[in-house]
Structures are given as C-alpha cells and as structure tokens.
Amino acid sequence: MPILHSKTLLNNTLNAVTPLKVILALLLLSKISVVQADATPFQWPNGTTAAISLQYDDAVDSQLDNVVPELNKLGLRATFAVSLGSLSFHRRTTEWISLPKQGHELANHTLFHQCIKTPQQSWLEEWQNLSTIAAEQMRDEIFLANTVLASYDQQAERTFTIPCGDRIAKNKKDYVPLIQHHFLGIKTMGGDPARSMKNFDRMDVHSLVPHNATAKQLIAYVEKAKQHGTMASIIFHGIGGDHLAVAKKEHDAFIQYLANHQDVYWVESFANIMRHVKAQEALSAQSTKGKE
Numbered sequence: 001m002p003i004l005h006s007k008t009l010l011n012n013t014l015n016a017v018t019p020l021k022v023i024l025a026l027l028l029l030s031k032i033s034v035v036q037a038d039a040t041p042f043q044w045p046n047g048t049t050a051a052i053s054l055q056y057d058d059a060v061d062s063q064l065d066n067v068v069p070e071l072n073k074l075g076l077r078a079t080f081a082v083s084l085g086s087l088s089f090h091r092r093t094t095e096w097i098s099l100p101k102q103g104h105e106l107a108n109h110t111l112f113h114q115c116i117k118t119p120q121q122s123w124l125e126e127w128q129n130l131s132t133i134a135a136e137q138m139r140d141e142i143f144l145a146n147t148v149l150a151s152y153d154q155q156a157e158r159t160f161t162i163p164c165g166d167r168i169a170k171n172k173k174d175y176v177p178l179i180q181h182h183f184l185g186i187k188t189m190g191g192d193p194a195r196s197m198k199n200f201d202r203m204d205v206h207s208l209v210p211h212n213a214t215a216k217q218l219i220a221y222v223e224k225a226k227q228h229g230t231m232a233s234i235i236f237h238g239i240g241g242d243h244l245a246v247a248k249k250e251h252d253a254f255i256q257y258l259a260n261h262q263d264v265y266w267v268e269s270f271a272n273i274m275r276h277v278k279a280q281e282a283l284s285a286q287s288t289k290g291k292e
C-alpha cells in the first residue's frame, strides 16, 4: 500500500542518516540560542516608540507659574533640574520641594550654577567662573546638593545636568568623571537624539536647549527620536518669561501634542527613563551571557 510504503521509506531514510540528524539538531539548537540572544531588542514601556524627557533648568519662577499647572492638567511628568542657590528656590522653597509629590523629579544642577566665563556667558558672576574652581570642590558641592535634595524627596538615585555644558574646571580638570558614578544619568547640551539605543551613553544624554522655539520645531525634534526608536531630551529654561524663554503658547501646544500621542511617546522623568534604560542594559547583558 502506498501509505505503508512511504512510511517504511521514511523510517529507512531517517535510520540511514542518524549522525546527520544529530548534527542538524545541534545546528538547530545553536541557531535557536542565537535567535533568543537577538530576540531581546531594546523596548520602551507600553509599546511606545520613543521616550521624551521634558526638563526645566535653573529653578526660575515662570516654571512654577506657567509650566507645573499645565503639566499636571495633562498628567505629564517632567524633571526640574534645580540650582539650589537660585533666587526662586530660596523665595519659593515650599513650592519647589512639593514637585516630587506631584510626580515630578528634582534633579541636581549644582548649588551655584558654575560655568566658564566667556564673552557669550558674560552674565556669569566672577565667583561663578568654573575656570577658577577646583574640580574637587565642584564634586563636593554636587554631592552636597544631592544630600539636600534627598532630604526633600527621600530619593537615593538622581540625575545631573551640567550647567552650560561646561565641565572643565581649574587646572583644565574635567569634574564629570569625579561624579558620574553617583548618577543614573547626566545630560549634556546640544546634539540630536541618539540614532540607536545600542551603546547608549547614560552619562552623555544629548539635549535640545530651545530658545524662542515654536511648537512645530519642538515636534520636529521629538519626531527624530520616534524615527530611531530612541529618546528625545529637551531642556527648557523660562516659559513665557525669564531667560532663554519659549512662548507659553508654543510650549503648551507642544506638550498638548505629546499628551495626545502617548501611544507613541513615553513622557517620563529623566530618572525613570534612565532606570528603564539601565534595566534594559541588564537584560541585554544577560542575553549576551546566555549566548556564550
């Protein structure tokens, strides 16, 4: 009978190639292991495509007045990188330290916002000139800022943003290597969103620093992160007032756009985004280890 005949034929064929079967099985197994290792690509939570870190630096009044109510209305979480010596922080301490209770992050932006005094940064006071301060003094002040911030929000982990992006202190010494192991992530000024999350450097997170930007320009920037599946970090200063201002109308239209597209954009505090990236790094390391 044709059926029996074919079954016998199959059995004979299989018996004849037993060593080949073993080799094939081994090859298949090794292929599965490679597929599994590659099967843990970087993922953002809830099926989103890109992460967005909305950040507001320097602790100025217009952020408390014009930004916090809008963010809370839309249920968006942001990061406020404060310099503890800022006048607004001194005058409105209770409002600033209530931000973590509203879901926002207080990030470290030093005590006194030291940068390198240049003709472009002539607004800096002489005593704020990073070129005249030892890298070790910057380190100690930044750690003190962490201690003070922890007393407000009880957080053991924190992020940092380098004032003006200037990191070379007295005697041409870079202070960032002295502090970076104490932070989940560090933001630097300028640059486009990363093109890939592979080898993403949490200690050098490129950030747009908009001034007089329109909602359209801000949307174009986050769309680059969407295109690459990475993250966009935007560091605002004044909104509808104060320095490096962006008009309130443009800022509001931009965050409304993000609120409307939360299926695509994961809008979170910088600390929470960095925690997620760190967890994904650990998963990827595990999967690579399994492959060996």
Ligand SMILES: [Zn+2]
Residues within 6 Å of the ligand: 057, 058, 109, 113, 163, 164
């Ligand atoms: Zn700043």
